[in-house]
Amino acid sequence: MTSTSPKVSPFLEPGPYTRANSLAILQLSRDNLQPVYLQPLSGDHDGYAEGAVVNTRYGSFPHSTMIGIPWGSQIRASKVDTGSRGRKRKRIAGDEATAGQPETPGSNENDAETESASRPDAASDSKKGLGEATGFIHILPPIPEIWTMSLPHRTQVVYTPDYSYVLHRLRARPGAVIIEAGAGSGSFTHAAARAIYNGYPTRAAKRKGKVISFEYHEQRYHKMKKELSDHGLEGIVHLTHRDVYKDGFLVDGKSPEADAIFLDLPAPWDALRHLSRRKPPQQSSSLSDDDGANNTDQQIKEDDSQWVSALNPKKSAYICTFSPCIEQVTKTVSALRRLGWVDIDMVEIANRKIHTVRDRVGLHLPIDRGVNCSPKDVEEAMAKLTEIEDRFREHSRPKGTGDDMDLADDEPATNGAGAMVDGGDVDGEVVPSTQAWMDGRLVTRGEPEIKTHTSYLVFAILPREWTEEDEAAAAAKYPCGAEVKVVGSIDKVSRKKERREMLEQQGGNRKARRKERDEKLA
Numbered sequence: 001m002t003s004t005s006p007k008v009s010p011f012l013e014p015g016p017y018t019r020a021n022s023l024a025i026l027q028l029s030r031d032n033l034q035p036v037y038l039q040p041l042s043g044d045h046d047g048y049a050e051g052a053v054v055n056t057r058y059g060s061f062p063h064s065t066m067i068g069i070p071w072g073s074q075i076r077a078s079k080v081d082t083g084s085r086g087r088k089r090k091r092i093a094g095d096e097a098t099a100g101q102p103e104t105p106g107s108n109e110n111d112a113e114t115e116s117a118s119r120p121d122a123a124s125d126s127k128k129g130l131g132e133a134t135g136f137i138h139i140l141p142p143i144p145e146i147w148t149m150s151l152p153h154r155t156q157v158v159y160t161p162d163y164s165y166v167l168h169r170l171r172a173r174p175g176a177v178i179i180e181a182g183a184g185s186g187s188f189t190h191a192a193a194r195a196i197y198n199g200y201p202t203r204a205a206k207r208k209g210k211v212i213s214f215e216y217h218e219q220r221y222h223k224m225k226k227e228l229s230d231h232g233l234e235g236i237v238h239l240t241h242r243d244v245y246k247d248g249f250l251v252d253g254k255s256p257e258a259d260a261i262f263l264d265l266p267a268p269w270d271a272l273r274h275l276s277r278r279k280p281p282q283q284s285s286s287l288s289d290d291d292g293a294n295n296t297d298q299q300i301k302e303d304d305s306q307w308v309s310a311l312n313p314k315k316s317a318y319i320c321t322f323s324p325c326i327e328q329v330t331k332t333v334s335a336l337r338r339l340g341w342v343d344i345d346m347v348e349i350a351n352r353k354i355h356t357v358r359d360r361v362g363l364h365l366p367i368d369r370g371v372n373c374s375p376k377d378v379e380e381a382m383a384k385l386t387e388i389e390d391r392f393r394e395h396s397r398p399k400g401t402g403d404d405m406d407l408a409d410d411e412p413a414t415n416g417a418g419a420m421v422d423g424g425d426v427d428g429e430v431v432p433s434t435q436a437w438m439d440g441r442l443v444t445r446g447e448p449e450i451k452t453h454t455s456y457l458v459f460a461i462l463p464r465e466w467t468e469e470d471e472a473a474a475a476a477k478y479p480c481g482a483e484v485k486v487v488g489s490i491d492k493v494s495r496k497k498e499r500r501e502m503l504e505q506q507g508g509n510r511k512a513r514r515k516e517r518d519e520k521l522a
Helices: 087-097 107-118 144-150 160-169 187-196 218-230 290-305 326-338 378-396 468-477 492-521
Strands: 023-027 033-037 053-056 059-062 074-078 131-140 177-181 210-215 237-241 260-263 317-323 342-347 354-361 441-446 456-462
Touching: 023 144, 033 053, 033 144, 059 074, 059 131, 144 160, 144 187, 160 187, 160 317, 160 456, 177 187, 187 210, 210 218, 218 237, 317 326, 326 342, 326 456
Parallel strands: 177 210, 177 260, 210 237, 260 317
Antiparallel strands: 023 033, 023 131, 053 059, 074 131, 317 456, 342 456, 354 441
């Protein structure tokens, strides 16, 4: 029986070059990113002779020019024959009209020649297009940070500043198992898959990293399912359509043995009862007598034997809840405390980028971004006023009066504000030229638009249960009573010996100090 190798995800192993039938991110501008699945020439190209084409405001870019090139390459726009659009549809209509007529000898050969002349060889996936002077784009690999900026928004997404800190606090590492409730648009899902990835799972392999994701909305579930399949993450992410408030976090009735949990839910406190070491007791106000209490305790013991925890029994569990309102945080913290979670704290991420630019001020500078076209000092303002007055007098003076003042051939040239052009001289002193990027003072400005989602992150830890078997194993591995020079030692002989040595050392030091004092007095 032969085993097929899993599809390699471009998010986990993008490789050095772009590939056909794989995902790529096109950077049209700084904040404009577009995901594209690169299609070979042999695929469906919507009637274009150049194959599948991406049409943007910067020009047309055939997929064939984006296959087999290094990531980060700049791609120039190509000349695309838009007249060939729909040629396939017209040809099919013509075939239906000529159905039943006698076939003309050589007609198939002519059609084949026309078809081969109208489009490139289908066996070749890449092609060098004809250059166009309209613009260019860059092609980037699909890493989670870039995918977060370009993915189709189905819900509010978790941005990079938030999920990077969340994965750090959840101790996400290769081989870990993370439960995610509320897949949404898949931003956190892709980042978590990369964080826990340590190979694709096989039958004979050891514990592999896994993201157990749950989505309640059926339409979002199907879209997310197809997206994970296209990205090659089906072996890493296990997506389930379920209401976790009611049905919990088990997978096929078995425990996923999760190491960390991320809940992006409207009411995370209702799902916390499924995230405990043992089944929490059912609270009921109708049981008021002693017999009812005893029956309830017996029922809890019977139910606890059949309870299956979704957490890893051999490690401490880490949890994070993502809530936009402080009232949600209050209810979540109360539920965590009742269920035995410890080290509970809340964090708010306030990420902001600072741009550093040179603030150039002056009338002689070109109109550019970051330039303030105003006089930098009084001298430049007076020079500008003098120039305006001279131009006014020259404009109002009649021509041919003989009072025109022409510049001498050896007079240094100045710009419109009366400032010296680079390389000129004033009173015999050479004015040094200054590069444009070194001119002006350095100033910092905050990012005008912050890509983040206002929310509160609640973190907590649930320690593992310490059984009698664990206590016996620890005692056998680290026997008590044989410690030496450690805090909490119970070896009386060792402690007496240490005390005797300490007293002898103190006595020797006291005798040495007494002898030194007597020598000084003598």
